[in-house]
Amino acid sequence: MSVRPAHLGALEMAEGYAGGRLSPVEVATDVLQVVEGGEPELNAFWVRDEPEQVLARALAAQERWAAGAPLSRWDGVPVTLKENIARAGVPMPAGCAAVDPVVPEVDSPVARRCDEAGLVVLGSTTMPDWGMLSSGHSSRHGQTVSPLNPDWTTGGSSSGAGVAAAAGYGPLHVGTDIGGSIRLPATWLGLASLKPSAGRIPLNAPYLGRVAGPMARRVEDLAALMDVLSGPDPLDWTSLPAQDVAWTDLDVGADGRSWSPHGLxxxxxxxxxxxxxxxxxxxxxxxxxxxxxxxxxxxxxxxxxxxxxGVLDGVNRFWQVRSWADLSRLSPERQALVHPFVAEWARQGEGxxxxxxxxxxxxxxxxxxxxxxxxxxxxxxxxxxxxxxxxxxxxxxxxxxxxxxxxxxxxxxxxxxxxxxxxxxxxxxxxxxxxxxxxxxxxxxxxxxxxxxxxxxxxxxx
The missing domain is CATH 3.90.1300.10 (Amidase signature (AS) domain)
Structure with a gap:
């Protein structure tokens, strides 16, 4: 049984584009149909880019392939970005109904690299209030729903990214993680994920423990996103030096033979x-x-x-104080809009x-x-x-x-x-x-x- 274009892996898409057997427009059209079938019920997107925008990006990639000048081997492959990954002009409410969303003027390194590689961005995915829930609950977005079973959690805080991956909204999805926010939704949605080494993928707002990383249905798709996103950037003073990594050579060991755990x-x-x-x-x-x-x-x-x-309690207490600082700056009326669990948890940092x-x-x-x-x-x-x-x-x-x-x-x-x-x-x-x-x-x-x-x-x- 053939696999529909939207459900192919990134490498299969890339090989299809290079060989002329598949086109970015064909893939984008099918992905948009899958998204249309899942949204808004699954509620994976905060900002769902207009179909005309998505198809225009796909057509530009298709024309580059036809001219023999793709921006990268992944040119034309669809991707989603978590809402706290800055995209110029796209509001970032951090999942919270109580705040006036920040509207970035420039792309984050992640968004910029996706654009530079020719990835077809579908939109920005949902997250819970300030990223402080391991679920799909959000005062801004309502509830994001698992495509596996609506009675099961999506996990969080990369809830929308995980749902987009599990629902087949293309192969590549970027989340963020400060204590498990990529890996938890991945395990509860049946996905693969990677929290990369600190500094491997540059951020526009580095913070202790925070990373951006890939979520996908296949491990090979994690490698494709690492190929696009890794490397130093002057915006992130914590980013690692440049390193030549053969991200997609997952079967090859250090000796050039097939990889094996033997001796590890x-x-x-x-x-x-x-x-x-x-x-x-x-x-x-x-x-x-x-x-x-x-x-x-x-x-x-x-x-x-x-x-x-005691260690976990200390980390939890510090995060409570950090969130209390955000909550305390809001008026009482605005504070009432924050998700009740997050608000009550943050208030324990008061005093x-x-x-x-x-x-x-x-x-x-x-x-x-x-x-x-x-x-x-x-x-x-x-x-x-x-x-x-x-x-x-x-x-x-x-x-x-x-x-x-x-x-x-x-x-x-x-x-x-x-x-x-x-x-x-x-x-x-x-x-x-x-x-x-x-x-x-x-x-x-x-x-x-x-x-x-x-x-x-x-x-x-x-």
């Missing part, structure tokens, strides 16, 4: 030691990946917990002293130091395998998987550390629960070994 030292981490411990099905899926790596020649070692609840805030901030450094020490303690691991989240997709009506008793952030225990150490961490869809909910597994690499993580993810994709 791999940690398996299934007991967090803080937050909420993972459910049995999640542990089983993680161990199945570790067992397969062992069968292929990797040395797999158990990794014991190295963090405690903290400067000493309290500095103690909370020190939790980040404590987390970094302990995590780096644990990695070295286990013999300088090549990879680490863990759950992404403690649970499969939770009920869609909840703003967080564990919203009560102060446990709002307790589900980011497996994802948060790697934002702070800057290590690449990706997810891959590996299994299903008895009721059909996806279960993803996280694979973490050494600092800067994004390509190694992608190769390991591809090995385990369903």
């Amino acid at each position: 030292r791999v940690g398996v981490w299934t007991r967090a030691g803080y937050g909420v411990e993972p459910e049995p099905e999640v542990v089983a899926a993680t161990r199945a990946v570790a067992d397969r790596l062992a069968d292929e020649g990797a040395e797999v070692v158990e990794v014991a917990p190295w963090l405690d609840q 903290l002293s400067g000493v309290d805030v500095m103690d909370a901030y020190h939790a980040f450094a404590d987390l970094q130091a302990r995590t780096v020490a644990a990695w070295a303690r286990e013999g300088d691991l090549d990879l680490l395998v863990s759950p992404v989240a403690p649970c499969p997709a939770y009920p869609a009506e909840l703003p967080m998987p564990y919203p009560e008793e102060g446990r709002g952030m307790w589900h980011i225990n497996f994802t948060l550390p790697w934002n702070m150490t800057g290590q690449p961490a990706g997810t891959v869809d590996v299994s299903r629960t008895d009721d059909g909910r996806p279960i993803g597994v996280q694979i973490v690499g050494r600092r800067f070994d994004d390509l190694g993580v992608l190769k390991a993810l591809r090995r385990h994709s369903r």
Whole structure:
């Protein structure tokens, strides 16, 4: 059975364009039909670019291919961008109904590189208020809905990006992640994702732990977006130096032979030691990946917990103060428009002293130091395998998987550390629960070994 153009991978599209078997206009037309069938019910888009704009971009790419002068090998491939990735002239409300949206005058590095590569931008995808929910709830947008089952969460904060990927709105989607916001929706929507090394993809507003990264149905599409987006940019003073990375050579090892985990030292981490411990099905899926790596020649070692609840509480407290600073500047009338869960969570930062805030901030450094020490303690691991989240997709009506008793952030225990150490961490869809909910597994690499993580993810994709 043939695959419709909208559902092809980026590499298949690119090869079709280069060989004259497929055209960017044909693909864009089909993608727009898929989007039309899903929106506005799925509510993946904050700004859905006009079809005429999208088709004009596709036609320009088609003409470049016809002239033998594509802007890149990915010229004409569709992409979506999360709403907090600045696009000149496109308002950025950060998912919140209470604020007057910032309207950027220039593109962010991510948006600019998509344009420079000829990618066909479809629009800007939704997120929850200030990015502080792991769900599709937003005071500005309403609820973003999972195309797998409307009763299941989408995850967040890259909720719209994840839904666009899962619904087949083209192959490439860019999210952002500060503690799990790419990887959580990916695992709950059955996707692949990569939180790149810190500085690998430049940002227009760098912030501790924050990255932009790819979400897709295929690991190969993650590699295509890394090929477009990675590299230094003067706007981001934290961006990494230029590096020649063969992003799409996912089957090739360092010796030029087929990639294999043989000889790698791999940690398996299934007991967090803080937050909420993972459910049995999640542990089983993680161990199945570790067992397969062992069968292929990797040395797999158990990794014991190295963090405690105090570290997570400190990070949570600092984020509460940061959001309280935003909330407190709003009038009472505007504050009432913020999502209730986010507003109540932020208000817990009110009244903290400067000493309290500095103690909370020190939790980040404590987390970094302990995590780096644990990695070295286990013999300088090549990879680490863990759950992404403690649970499969939770009920869609909840703003967080564990919203009560102060446990709002307790589900980011497996994802948060790697934002702070800057290590690449990706997810891959590996299994299903008895009721059909996806279960993803996280694979973490050494600092800067994004390509190694992608190769390991591809090995385990369903």
